[in-house]
Amino acid sequence: MSGLVNVLVIVAVIALVVVRQCSARRISGDRRWWVLPGVLFVMALREPGLVDQHHETLSVLVLGAELVVGLVMGAAWGWTARLWRAEDGSLWSKGTRATVYVWTGGLLLRAALYGAAAALGVHQGSSALMMALAVTLLVRGGVLVRRAAGIPATYGVTADRAPFRQAWKDRV
Known part of the structure; x- marks a missing residue:
């Protein structure tokens, strides 16, 4: 795939992610939260320019630093999102001001890594950015799923809107 197509996908x-994050949105019980990051990750792996052939060691170090930034950014992004349960039992999420700071800090760190790599003569293609974005989205999704599992359902309604059945001893 060409570099222009990669940039357009990124x-x-x-x-898509920023628009979805800035508005309150209902979180469905969909278990496919990992599909988009998985597709991005596979697309990044298929690109031949993931590692600079002339500076392999430095390129791998920069890529590793990029992935660490992605991990930290995804975890921080997942923890700064506000989660709540509506009266009907549905789960909602919305980014906070801290989420904006996480995004800004992550973008600045990535720009600094890109600048450092360029100063060292290491060529980074768009596939490195795509892989880091995939890691960020995957970690964020995992953190949100884990946090959402800890939010109790409202009384009488479960998270999947099925009626809550009380135990026989609770009916007395």
Whole structure:
């Protein structure tokens, strides 16, 4: 895939994620939260320019640093999102001001890594950014799923809207 297509995919995914994050949205019980990050990860692996052939060691170090930034950013993003349960038992999420700070800090760190790599003569293709974005989305999704599991359902309604059945001793 060409570099232009990769850049367009990255911009589209970031735009989709930011728009979805800035507004309150219902979290479904969908267990496929890992599909989009998985597709991005596979697309990044298929690109031949993931590691600079002329500076392999430095390129791998920069890529590793990029993935660590992605891990930290995804975890922080997942922990700064506000989660709540509506009266009907549905689960909702919305990014907070801290989420904006996490995004800004992550983008600044990535720009600094890219600048440092360029200063060292290491070529980084768009596939490194795509892989880091995939890691960020995967970790964020995992943190949100874990946090959502800890939010109790409202009384009388479970998270999947099935009626809550009381135990026989609770009915007395």
